Amino acid sequence: MMMRRIGSMIGRDLKASTREFLTVWVLVAPFVLALVIRGFVPAVGGAGINLVVTSDLGADLTAALRQYANVEVVPDRAALERRVLLVDDVAGVVRDTGAGGGGGSGALLVVLQGNEQEESRELPGLILATILGEEQVQITERSLGRQASPIRPYMAGMLALSAALFGGIIMGFAIIEDKTAGTMSALGVSPLSSTEYIAGRATLGMSLAVIMTFASLYIMGAAPFDPLQVLSLTVSGALLAVTLGFIIGSVANNPIEAIGTFKFGFMPFWIIPVLGLVVPQAYQFTLYWMPTYWIFFGYREIFLNQAGWGEVGPYAATAFGVSLLFFAVSWRLLRRRLTLRG
Amino acid sequence: MIKVRDLYFSYGRDKNYAVSGVSFEVEKGEILGFLGPNGAGKSTMQKILTGLLPVQQGEVTVAGHDMRRPGRDLFNKIGVSFEIANNYHKLSGLENLAFFASMYEVPTADPMALLRMVGLEDAATRRAGAYSKGMSQRLVFARSMLNRPTIWFLDEPTSGQDPAMTQRVKEIVLEERERGVTVFLTTHNMQVAEDICDRVAFINEGKIVDLDTPRNLKLRYGEQFVIVEYRDAGQLKKQIFSMGADKDRAALAALVGERPVETIHSQEATLEEVFIKVTGRALRG
Amino acid sequence: MFRRLLSLTQRDLRLITRNYYLAIVVILALLYALVTRFLIPADLSPQPAVVLLDSTGAQAMRQLYERAGGGNVIVAGSADEYDRHLEAANRIGIKVTGSVMPERIEVTYQGWETEKTRRLLEASLQGQVAALTGAMGTAFPVFQRTVLRPGQVAEQPPFNLALVPIFIFSEAVLMGIFLAGALLIAEKEDRTNRAYQVTPAGTAEYLVARSLAMGVLALVFTVLLNLLTTGLAGNWAMILLLVFAGAVVTTIFTLIYAAVFMNLSQFLAGSILAIFVLSLPAGSYFMPAFSPVWMRVLPSYPIIFGLREAYFPSGNPGLVTTALGQLGITALVLVPLAMWALGKQLRGGEA
Structure with missing residues (x-):
């Protein structure tokens, strides 16, 4: 009986969601995110230096430069200087034709803005010398055969966390809509118990979180990975997201409060893992309280090193423990505030 | 003040009309009751008249404004009291009124005076979110008077009110009518309509089925009865006679001549009975 | 007109305060300040590469x-x-x-x-x-360099303070993304938008007032975080101007899709995506050579660099003017859209 009621709550949510084109969007949003990341990762990996050249530089030299840098071609020196002065780091390469008032030696000249990072200052000259000068040393290449970009594990970790968060949010906001639309009271006069209500909502939130995590990881192209390892962390992520969803649902009574609560919960959810990357070792312990720290670095192990259970296991266990603690602490608040009747 | 001619409206912009071929006029200083069951088209009609829905087909003029292009000035002249209370929960009653007062370009009423008028003076500084249903409704009612409207749209103004407050609301509406305010009252409370409306329109399935003064409607459709109490062999007896039937009239005359009559009451049909007779539908259907 | 504007702005600020949002903004600013001052190192030692x-x-x-x-x-x-x-x-x-x-x-x-x-x-x-x-200059030629703006060598701020413009961007400039829309959704849900519709007040006033309120809130966050981190350094006037203008434009942007999306969850999903995309140029902030064209066309790109210039002036005030100009152009595009979307929402009824 209880299972049937929980089941029909979930069914109602799914029906309500799919009957509206725009709600489907909520479910699709994380996948759009995954696609954006998929496009973003190689772009970062390809970040080198940017050059801008005038069209009279010659096709051969321009083609040679393209092997080293992103090259834009502009018609004249004035356009080149305008481009160099734009906000990003771009160095110019021109033939000196005396535009600066000098004699115009015809020699190649590197045009800089002055605030470039060191690579953009030094490398253009070295590239030209390598192309035009003599080989100084014989260089051979060897590859370790690691195809994944170094930022991919971090992006994958962040994506997995956010996708889980979506599941929690959808659930939290469904609760608020129950409150504002008055359907909470309608459920209150049905035999549904508060516990069943919470269980129904949680089941939906958890499943959504897990499904969304996996789907967005595959869309992003994070595969291959061990699904069981990922699941071991996703369970904690989903539990945490659902907890956050319940906190939002029980604390907030209207959309504005909901967004405020969400913004509050949102900050540690994202910031703590990022801080984990920059905070010195000695202070890392200040971040241990937040489950996302353990989940994120657990994901990093999986996606970075194709780690074994020996590495992932401790993260998964700690993450689950801390998430459970989070849930337990929140539970008291939830049971008191989130009741269908009085 | 309000002119409607051959108005049609369909939510799906198809032949499924929520309002179908409606025409009527409301004179200055008149209270027109728009009566009908749920889903009859009352709310759609009021939304069109207040500019919340566009005029799709037909002509609508409100206070001289063609409702196809009403212009913002219209809203300085009309007041709207909504059926479902819509106040800012986090603002107090007084703040709600003060905020909306500042939206108008015409002199506005003193918010506190309005609150006093509807019995909310003690709750003026409390947040509207903490008001009871009836209080919220009264706040909405008071809000609709802020700009001293010349045309006043009232949607179920007495819903959720106790009898004393219902009486007060009716008095306020009548006072405003004395000042020359035109009132468009949407309701399914027949008693309120009967008490204050100069004319009532019966609306059903998007059409006006009749429009007249309550008295004329009752005379036209309602049967009049006479209830007579008399003594028969020491026992008190009661008999009902229809004034529309010749046989009953003769019987009544005979009774009055033969028996000791104690009371005679004429019994008019209620507006509700008339409505059911006209539309074949009950009001709260 | 002006009285109405003032009243609308006051209403928004009241709603914000009474929904504890001001408190949240203040606490967030304090949290960010704590993290910046005590957790993030001033010197980010690079990992061996x-x-x-x-x-x-x-x-x-x-x-x-x-x-x-x-x-x-x-x-x-x-x-x-x-x-x-x-x-x-x-x-x-x-x-x-x-x-x-x-x-x-x-x-x-x-x-x-x-x-x-x-x-x-x-x-x-x-x-x-x-x-x-010793082949440099002979067999391996050296090329002359000309520097267009020799004075423009930016002092590298400490790593933790270098993050402040990013925090300001994500919390203050993007402030409206969540809140402005939440206010609109709340109005839909408690039907106060209906009450507004039957007053002579119009869409433009609503839009301006909401933007002003968000701008004020963004300034509160900025002033607090600045005082606690970068102190009086940087060009305050430019910082505040940029934050205010940025918050106004993001508010206009948010109101467009908040008017289109019907409920809170949809709106939130849109917001998260918007924040994510608009935050991508933060990558360029740390790697200025990473500037693909698609990223440079994002309206947030010049804002982030304008903020950097306002906080850590490198003698190139053009960056701030560019950012303000870009915001102006974005506003020109967005305002008619917002007027249309809000007009539909505020005037069009439910049909």
């Missing part, structure tokens, strides 16, 4: 790298050690051989590096060897 094994007689390469003293180089003493250090992710190996001076270099890549990255490293190695062998 290059492993060097120099087995030439003169050990010139090793000396060069040791002199350069970069924290990102590990000098290996033996081939074993070299291989071991290369095991860690994200490292590049440079094995130099030759009798006295470098004659051959074997570069070991991870495998994900692009062709361009590999060629760049090759060019820089050629340059290093040329410098060591």
